[in-house]
Amino acid sequence: MTTDVITLSPELRARLRGLRIAPRRALARGGIGQHRGRERGSGMEFAQYRAYEPGDEPKAIDWKLYARSDRLFVREAERESPLTVWLLLDASASMGQVDESRPGFSRLDAARQLALAIAELAIGQGDRIGLLVVGNDRVDGVDAGTGPRQRDRQLLMLDGLRASGAWPGSDRLAPVWERIGADDMVVLLGDLFDPASVDLATRLAAARREVLAIQLLTVGERDFDYRGGRRFEDPETGEVLPGDGAALRAGFFERFGAAQAALAARLDAAGIRHVRHVLDQPLDAPLRALFAPPGRR
Incomplete structure (x- = not known):
């Protein structure tokens, strides 16, 4: 389920104060001279x-x-430094996953709010911000721009998003390469479960795009606190795994932990800064991890 209107609460806006989007090349020089x-x-x-x-x-x-x-x-x-930030948002079917404790809030809801927060940070800095939505076997987007109207254009697209379909094949990803230029910054928002999404991120990083990734997980994926008989269904393939929650818990943690470690190692090897966000955590937590000045994260 996805809510219809995205808003940032006054409390969240207050916690975003002091955050700055800075490319790695600026961080290497202490943040001097690489930001307009x-x-x-x-x-x-x-x-x-x-x-x-x-x-x-x-x-x-x-x-x-x-x-x-x-x-x-x-x-x-x-x-003076023209920074262009691209939000690359996964809107495939798995992003519609919600937690039992908060059935009205999905991975996609969190991604939309994070995207809006990043857009407002970029616009507040005078930077260019663009949005590419990947899902339902295609890529849709809003060209990079600045100012309040750009925020409204992106908000219009974010408000209408629904999680559906699968990550498109490489032959349908041409809009990503056509719009994201060398030295642009890319922030990937998704569950990172589809290998194709990670492949695209690593290819972008290898092609001189600075890539950051925020992985969105449910509380159930972190804690697997399920009891009794369950049916676990893959929303993209329809594959169903029935079983007892408690009996499956140890095996899940072993496999999921190994997959997460392999993912982190691959992102690290590609030079991609990444952070994991669980849906019960404050929304500013991943942004603070990526954008807060050293010593204030």
Whole structure:
């Protein structure tokens, strides 16, 4: 099940403050000079002051202003670096999976909210953001752009999403390669269960796209806290596995743990930063892991 309207709560918006999308090349240089938008630290052109927050670099504080006002302020600057961020969202049938404890909230619901949050971060920084939705054996998308209208275009597509079908074959992925340019950043949102989705991520990384991945899991996949007789069904293939939940638990953890370890090793080898998000966790957790400044994650 997928809700009709996506919104970010005021509490979530507050927790997103201080997060910055920065490419790896900028992180390697301490975040200097690789971002068009307001960033912390020194930059090419002064933009504004803001109140000091724990974790800010002392060198960013305007000490002369502190001497006059007895309050700590940090200088923010406009940085010239055109960053284009692409959201690559898995909308195949398995993304419709929900937890028993929260039947109205699916993997796709979490992915849509995370996509909206990332889009707002990028737009707030003055960066370009695009959206590609992969599912139902095809690729749909919104071209990269900036500003509030771009957010509204993406919101319109996200609101109408339904999880269905399978990940398309490589012959139908041409729109991905046509739109995502070299040195663009790609954020993959999905369960990463389909090997084809991981194949695409690693190919993009090998072709000079910086790829980040957020894997979305249900509480049941993390805890497998099932009791009594069950029917486990693959939503994409229809394959059914009947059995007793408690009896299947040990075998599930062994196989699932091995698969997760192999996935992590493959993403690491490809240079893909990745984080796992379970549906009962705060939505800002994976974003903080990827985008918070060091020491504040």
